[in-house]
Amino acid sequence: MIEVNNLHKSFGDNHVLKGISTTFEKGKTNLIIGQSGSGKTVFLKSLLGIFEPDEGTISFDGKIYSELEENEKRELRTELGMVFQGSALFDSMTVEENVMFPLKMFSNQSKSEMADRVDFVLKRVNLLDAEKRYPSEISGGMQKRVAIARAIVMNPKYLFCDEPNSGLDPKTAILIDNLIQEITDEYQIITVINSHDMNSVMEIGEKIVFLKDGIKAWEGTNKEIFKTDNEAVTDFVYSSNLFKKVRQAYIDEN
Secondary structure, three states: OEEEEEEEEEEOOEEEEEEEEEEEOOOOEEEEEOOOOOOHHHHHHHHOOOOOOOEEEEEEOOEEHHHOOHHHHHHHHOOEEEEOOOOOOOOOOOHHHHHHHHHHHHOOOOHHHHHHHHHHHHHHOOOHHHOOOOHHHOOHHHHHHHHHHHHHOOOOOEEEEEOOOOOOOHHHHHHHHHHHHHHHHHHOOEEEEEOOOHHHHHHHOOEEEEEEOOEEEEEEOOOHHHHOOOHHHHHHHOOOHHHHHHHHHHHHHO
């Protein structure tokens, strides 16, 4: 479990995070949502250890990150998988080489062991036939799958995804959502996703944390979000007529 307790973060006079407390459990897809400027990117980067909180704590399975020794922090980082918004693949490396990169950097595995592990995760994301191709030779959706394969190649306990559906068509976005949820459940990973995609929220939001002006304004599931009367949430989620109709249909049925 990841436990966040009274998290504050400022940049100069800009108080971005204002006392956020929440938990993220393993085997669940946890989504962070909110408008631009709500603090969700700073929150995600704080969870990753990129930003150091001014106040409050972040615990990984009972270990408070700020209290760990440097070698313990390095060890914890090997348990973190990250899917970046733009995939962040190395253009000069093949798919296989991109996925193998973390193993070369952080593991002591033999070349054959690394190759076996890479084959395993590429098969899991249905990309074995693309292993010798370069990022420029594959589609955006395939690049996202490569990024997911690279993120899980070290068998992480924690998976973080920053706007994983950015730039994808709706059909491919659904495939990526389903893949992330399947991997989360299959390997019982603690997955935290920073997203603005309301389709993702409705489809895989097993827990949703809604931020507004640096404050946790609401949290719940994708089922509970249909029923909430929280004005900030309804203004954000149901800004389109489509979702208003979906919400009304859900209320009528229940």
